[in-house]
Amino acid sequence: MAIKQLSDEQIQNWTLEQKDRWWLENVWRGDMPQLTARAAVTGMLLGGILSLTNLYVGAKTGWTLGVGITSVILAFGMFKILSGLGMAREFTVLENNCMQSIATAAGYMTGPLISSLAAYMMVTDTIIPMVTTVVWITSLSLLGVLFAFPLKRRFINDEQHPFPEGRAAGIVMDALHSGDPGEGLRKAKLLTVAAGLSALVKLLTSHDLLQRLKLGVLAMPEYLDSWIYRFWSPRLAGTELRELTVRLDTDIVMFGAGGLMGIRTGVSLMIGAVVNYCILVPWMIQRGDIEGALVDGVMQYGFRRVTVWGLWGGVAMMTTASLYAFFARPQILVSAFRGLFRRAGREERSDVLRDIELPMRVFVIGIPVIGAIVVALAHRFFGVAVWQGVIAIPLIFIFTLIAVNSTALTSITPIGALGKLTQLTYGVIAPRNITTNIATAGITAEVASNASNLLMDIKPGYMLGAKPRQQAIGHVLGIFAGALAAVPVYYLVFLKDGPQRMITDASPMPSAAIWKAVAELLTQGISNLEVSARWTALAAAVLGLALEALRFATKGRFWLSGVGIGLAAVIPFNTCLAMFLGSLFFWLAERRWSDPEANWHKILVKNQEPICAGLIAGGALMGISAMLETVYGLQAWLLIMACAATVAYFLYLQSVGGALKTAVAPAGIASLQFAWTAARTREIIADWSARGVRDRAVRSLWWDFGFILVYSVTLAILGKIAAEMLVPEPSLASWGVWGLFLAGVQFAALCDILENCLHLRFLYRQPPQEDFWPALASHCARAKFASLICLGFAVAVCWAVGLVLPR
Template structure:
């Protein structure tokens, strides 16, 4: 069945009430089985085991992998086999969706173990007791859920942000479960074709696997590697382009991501990337403001030490302006809570998570975090309380970024919190680390939750079922990963952190940032402070113009700011994807206009003038989501397979990073 979606014109012109009524009539699937016992148990079992993949890869590389698409395909295959054997029946599409919400929550709930928790242990030389880790991580996950659902109404129902990875999961489920129909079968073929192509490219890119199994080198990670083999090393102001991250990767995963995000976001990313990497970074390097690593060379980390402050400022002001520019949604939600009958009844109130759950739950869970933060980690009550409103601001930034590009800038948000606490609590490094854990990890949980709700919205599911699913997933993820972390990996030996056996690069970065940011704003170069002001003003101006023109001005300030935190290679790939599919869709529109006659009855669809098959570009435009979802899913599955293969079979597991940094970011990580 073809997924029903609003057109860009409808998104801009229809009110939220009209969009909700349209969705209820055209998309909602009523009481189709969703959060059943078998979907819950399957999601918890799959999620708990898949969480171990994230635990190990996070420990080795600092990145985590999204497991939503993987769990969708595994669950579908499992119940299809059981059905063929006469031992059960196929999962419904909404059962599979509820299952993936649970599995995904289980997959990323353990992220603090190899970031903020490990950093805290490195600073204090103590192991956080496991019972404290259970309570702390569950509270962070629950607070993320409570912050996410008030934002769902705005970013998913109203603005209809793409959330590319979530959209890909929805398309995969639709193709798997609807493949009996002719259209569904065609979409399934496109999905599989894109998946196989992407998976094959990822396999060829992994030089270690190619050498180990096939005795071949494989293809280079980037096209510029070929030039360097020929002795050609392009530079910009004397800096090699690859050290400015200006390269063209051979992976096609980010190209597919760009196809889902749209041309407006793609152009915004490109403009921000050109400004940062072609103009500002070379100029700042030439003047000694951006300095090389100790061993020489630059790269994303050195450049982002300067660039992230202006980029985050732009994302912050644009996200806040965008959220508060339509206050009616916020006011109506709270009026509906404090006084029934004051506003028109919400047509979705019987399936949405009630706003009162967040209004009541956020203060309670926040109070628990403040109290245990003081008791266990020595965070002053007032400093802990300040983290709560910061979570709201950072959740807006994270959701905006994830909704547009599928990338959550958790690392950048953590550094911004650490800077804030460096000013509020100078010299208190434990407060710095654990307070940042609250804001960054809760914002990460909220944005990931909305990523998982997106396919449910596409398929007509009940949002409150997915909220319950995330709670179940959090419990399931910790049930297995926490004992493995404590009793198998670290075994109480703090000295392992930062070694070859347990490198935990994410935690090393958190600790290093805390040590630097203890100096407050004094460590920032004056030009970085100017960039903060310019970025903040630019974010407001762009969003104000977009609001005034009712979306006709399509640049995204959040995307421009995010470009200062990403590799230019990723930016370039996403732009190419958005441009390619935009051109495809424009050509398809022209074909339709030239091959259809106006309807004879008002309201009826146009009739084709010429019978016969549609051209390839029309089919491509009509199946953009399917093609891109296949590419993302195929790259994801191959990447996870290569990563697990590296862990279990191949020697020298420290080189797991060869699986592909870009792949990890698409599937749940962040810069």
């Protein structure tokens, strides 16, 4: 069913109490199962695995990848399969939501490992004990949870910020679990088409991958202006536009994110990008305040060199805009505090969500307690003076506001920029103390990151009517799962030769290298920062205050956002442009096709969110897989693609066969597979005929022949990798193991084909009168599933044995 949401007018004019009451009456799902044991276990397992993925990707690129949508699709598909086998009930939408919260929390636990902690170990040339690392990153993450929830009522309940990535996850879950077959199928199809298009574009711009696939002829340029530079180098004040990141790229993921975040933020980003990259940066290059690097006789700049100067103004504007936005409406937080001391007060009686939201006393008690623990750990582990650690706590509050504001509007959390701002602060407070500089920056950046990520997870829960308390508990479970999974692997893989050899060609650790370089620069004091950067920061801070004051004075009707304009200085111009174009496209579509009966209105306007969610999900998943290919090799990438195709095909079959689930056939097509008797088969077919869905059963069976091919290829690749794990050297034994896998796959496929042919015969012709043929079909189904389970078990055994065998 369509997700219910408030209109822009209601968001601007309703009070928080009215919005909470509306949510309780229209969205909240009451006691639907949410934080169940299977949701917790699934989330922790998937999160642990995906945290390892983030660890490798982060070591190579400096980025961590959102795992929410990935985990949602994996868990949904897994429990759909188990449900079809009669081994488990399907996930409820809120179980899936809670699971993604757990998995996402685990996936983001790798952040400190590839940034602040890695930089600290390289600077000090010491390996921090593993237990210390687990305790440290867990404590920071818990403090992030405590800082996040007091902000939830404002950013999600009251101002209804989009949190585009979280919103996309909510839309994906709603489409997968929709109880309205027609509406759900329509949204699922649009989401699938958008995801496929986005994934295809991402694949075609992954040039190295296409070369390894021998498909280089199909490659499309990553930047649409690349051909221009063959004939002419467009410049601005003497600097090539591409060195300023002023380019049009094919980042369709950011185009989708722009569609979700809206035109106001898109315009703000574009204005900030033009001012920063087209006016200020070229001017500063001419002045010599931004230094380039001479490569083959050509002066190069690029985003990393440009942002060393530009980020200070952007961060200053985000800081003042975020603080003004918070203190301009303090009644939300104040009323929550009053509830602590006035048990029968008017505020408590009017708070309709007091039994649903996390109690305020948790934060009032938890923040000082966990904050004190973090300060003590910083002193004990990193030698940070207690008073310097105490100063970091109010900085956390400020930076969390900035991070949450940015994440709420764009899904981009500027942790790198906020870390540098802390490093600048401690460059003044503790000059020439590089360890304190890195450790304190790690505190503020990682706590702000976790707070932002938690609210991103809470957003889909709010959209779907979940219980915030259970999601908070789930997030904490994910924190422990991610720490316990990622830290041991991090030490085994990256620290086996000591911290000085952590950076290699295979794992350049770019984020840690930047943290280390900034610490070495700023520990010499603020005087090392260009004077022009300081004046720009001051002017941007004043402008941020003015913009937010104007927005509040006009009750949100003023378009520009100080946070959006400031954020443009810490992300590349091409990313800002892609997000702006996405927001502009859907804004124009809404005005061009305003008639609700118009076909394009039904596609682009009514289903804007599923389309954007698909663009984000498809491109992101393909991007992740392309990064994994560089780490694990082409064979692993082929396996990932085959698994993705299998899951997507399976989900499509489920959507086609959804209408076949009736009281007579509660498991849909699976009820026919295990009918066993002629009488039972006739009963099911008669029921489908009476309901007018017999043709859908026929279509589902014909489509299943394609699914047989897809899962056979997937299992063949999986078997090949498992055989190489067991017998790594090419030999007759290795080929023999794979041959056994192929035989098992072929047996399962033949059973499936025979079963489908028999069922098509029953549906096309007269239903069976004798029990022999239905029993044969059911035996084929049983043999097929038994073979697939045995193959899965054999793969697991081969992988396990391969891991422990000496090489």
